[in-house]
Amino acid sequence: MTATQAAASAVKDHRALRFLTAGSVDDGKSTLIGRLLFDSRAILADQLDTLEKRAAGAPIDLSLLTDGLEAEREQGITIDVAYRYFATKQRKFIIADAPGHEQYTRNMVTAAAGSDAAVVLVDITKIDVNAKPVVLLPQTRRHALLAHLLRVPSIVFAVNKLDAVADPETAFNTTREALLAFAAHAGIEVAGIIPVSALRGDNVTQPLDAAWYDGPSLLQVLESLPTLQERKDGDLLLPVQYVAREGEGTGNQPRTLWGRIAHGQVKAGDSVQLFPSGQQAVVAEVRLAGSVVDAASAGQSAGVVLDRQLDVSRGDWIGTPGTIEETQRFSATLAWLDTEAAVVGRKYWVRHGNRWVQARISSIESRLDIHTLETIDAHELAVNEIGHVIIETQQPLPVEAYDQNRVGGSLIIVDPTSNRTSGALLVKGAA
């Protein structure tokens, strides 16, 4: 394989699957992750050593494998997203392990933003299977709804602690019905409902040996899920990330405009239009990682050389002529992440694509009940709260609906005083 072919084959479907795990403190999430790592042999002898020392003769506690910082051990809870890695013969996996407590919704939002899938833990021992109707725990609904809100493509429920109920068949089937009813009501497409015992290792990586279940193991489901792919056909949208200044000053070296394609594809000879200048040009050459190629498509970082010298900088966009629509006012879902509450009218920095502009929240329309996604009348947003807002920007931006395109539809809000990342915006549309 030549370097060019290798580069052109990049970012097909051999991406690692990124998934987040959501569960509350007692749902057995750490044990489940420990089990995935342990069974796939991603745990190494000295790490096991540490655990054995701490177990002092008792069976080792797999949940301690995901144990984090000293600061967290002191408090007995995890306070930040941790990333874990394991691989099977089929694919590489990245786990974004998000603490599940309501207080840490911001971590779940962070973990969900880049994930291909979400595994929501359901503690079967906490469900009264005799109740009519069966009631799911609030955190189960919250985790699934947040993953759905962030448009995580696949949502899987892992029904855990099968080992701790007297009649696992009835308990699982009843829980499954309740999950399906909830998902149908919320408009969530379910990628799988899998019975597991993380503690015993049943149906995590090894199939469940039970007459009442002949479905896949959790790992089999994870191996089969698609990774998030942006649309490769149709119009082009490329945020300019970096303008290579090679040969600058020599007068005749064209500049290469690098950026990861948000959607569509680009090839030599294509007519393109630049945003915000509106100028048009023809693509003279397309590059990938230093080599010239015929074409590049969504998900790839392409270098575009134009047929003429134009004033282009980081933060500009390249698109198919006539397709970029701009606005200075749009409606969005805002997940507030900062301990300092959102202030209507205050100037913040926002980042859209590679462009930083000043913006303000012109109004907070409502707040979401994160247990039901129903809207509540509200005009304030505090940390870990999510609401509907209207945003005004100082310059026009080519925003797209987050549902249609992640790159064009997502922004972060940054506090201009502290530089903290204060909020995440998912665009609904121009307002």
Added chain:
Amino acid sequence: MNAPLTVEQLLPELDHTHLDWLEEEAIFILRETVAAFERPALLFSGGKDSCVVLRLAEKAFKTRGADGEFKGRLPFPLLHVDTGHNFPEVIEFRDRRVAEMGERLVVGHLEDSIKRGTVRLAHPLESRNGHQTVALLEAIEEHRFDVLLGGARRDEEKARAKERIFSHRDSFGQWQPKEQRPELWTLFNTRIKPGEHMRAFPISNWTELDVWLYLARENIPLPSLYFAHQRQVIRRKGLLVPLTEVTPPQAGETIETAEVRFRTVGDMTCTCPVESPAANATDIVAETLKVTVSERGATRMDDRTSDASMERRKKEGYF
């Protein structure tokens, strides 16, 4: 003699195409760093992770001729903190690679910090690993770097498992684990105040195996001590301590010669080799697949002192 086995022949069941995806992500982060900051530098120690980042930087910023050679110059200098206790093979390798590539190297010397009095050793043979932080921060201040590219990976250690790709350091160079900025999509928050800086980690999502697969696939040059060689060592607390002028034998210890290779390359006072006959990157991939001791546990004396040693060092501004 037969042609050497390729990784594909050796491990036919393993899919290597995920390396393309990791490469694309790393190149994206490298370009982001250069575009978003004014004075970047790339930490280059001659260690395998920094060799991988260096190759990725060539792919991100240079053009490749028909002969496969990279042309052009990186848009940042390389930075190395020399403890004065580095393995001579590694320093020789560092200088040779820098000359071959025509890049600019900035070296921060721990000896200078000792002379200035900003570093005080408890005793002459104390491990200098922890003290590197001072020399590093002094180099950052002297050259006014606003971002350092590093080869740290999240799979190395649990404090690193929570590290951001763009990680903020305050004006004392400190990492505040409880104040980390949420990192959403690829909308990196690269805003800093004067005097602060960031660390950027393009290979955050790589594992040790990925690194070796990539080194093998790309034929990336490495210092010789990564491969099997004969070396005088002392067995101490389950580790093989290399015999050097700064790590002499203690009373009652015997010196032996073993066939070893290094899995990480750091300060001589705290880096140990493992016994291995692996003579090239492909052999090492095969060994890594079978390995049962994590990289730092087998080779780093400094991480053994406590379960939280890395976290504490990182807070102080370590790599």
